[in-house]
Amino acid sequence: MEKEDGISQNLTANNTISLETEEEYKERWNSIRVMYFTMFLMALGFSVVLTGVWPYLDELDPSAGKEFMGYVVAANPLAQMVFSPLVGWWGNRRGSVRLPLVMSLLLFTGASAAYSMLEAVPSHRKYWMLLSRFFIGVSSANIAICRSYLSAATKVKERTGAVSMVSLAQVLGFIVGPGLQAIVTPLGEKGKTLLRGWITLNMYTAAGWINVLLGIINAALFSPVFFVERPIAAREAMVLSGAESERAAWKCCKPDFLCAWTMIIAFFILVFNFVLLETLGTSLTMDQFAWTKSQALSNIGMLLSAGGVIACVSFVLINPLCKLFNECHVLLWGGFFLMV
DSSP: OOEEEEEEEEEEETOOSSSSHHHHHHHHHHHHHHHHHHHHHHHHHHTTTTTTTHHHHEEEEESHHHHHEEEEEEHHHHHHHHHHHHHHHHHHHOSHHHHHHHHHHHHHHHHHHHTTTGGGOOOOHHHHHHHHHHHHHHHHHHHHHHHHHHHHHHHHHHHHHHHHHHHHHHHHHHHHHHHHHHHHHGGGTEEEEETTTTEEEEEEETTHHHHHHHHHHHHHHTTTOOOOOOOHHHHHHHHTTOOOOOOHHHOOOOHHHHHHHHHHHHHHHHHHHHHHHHHHHHHHHHHHOOHHHHHHHHHHHHHHHHHHHHHHHHHHHHHHHHHHHHHHHHHHIIIIHHHH
């Protein structure tokens, strides 16, 4: 066994370099699956209130208006945009993703609980709603760390499949959120009051409490029992390039910034279209079809859930399609042209 930069590398019987043991392989994929769940939860935290934010805001403060609803919806992505570079820098600075992810998940849990307890606030409820959504956005900045870890913890041949699965997890979060909102709609606007009025479980707050529960579970999954960091991409690059160290191997890799920014802009366009439809769906149908609040939440939730089933099938097909066709062709014909 040799050591390069303090990293053990095992030699197989035919003297080819094995990048990891079987146990390390299992630990690495367990950590990747935890990242899948984290991406799902962050997307869920954003989408779970989109269909219900307008009726909930109108219930809390009838004078707020739809213009303020736009601010509430925008608070989450704005906070994520601002804090993503900072959280990414924190993760790089520490050399470990565990602490930033755990802290962000605790913030997510607290902000989700605050969102669900707004009815207990005596005044300025709309501003407290805005603040809670902002902090949920701050917590979702950990998506940057999740994606970077996914790249570091996968080999080249695994990366396309892993990226498609993490994207599936994110889309599922976007879709399951409205579905959960539809499921809890039978609780009604009054719901049940717990802890002497501090906690109300109704069709607006139940989804937030689900976020709290999932956030606690997600934070627990980052304990050393379940999550062991196993980066392997740099080690693979070192072996393939024949470099003497991982740092030297990365210096040999020159990123294509044009392609990278093209993908970033493409992802922005996709998410923009999705969020626009999901945000306006409830208020638009209430105005156009005279649906009640509960009808709008239930119907829009079911429609988006149906779209989620189609999205699941699409993401499962990505990996086999990329083996048959060029990835760029799959992206263009299977993604953007269908969206247009």
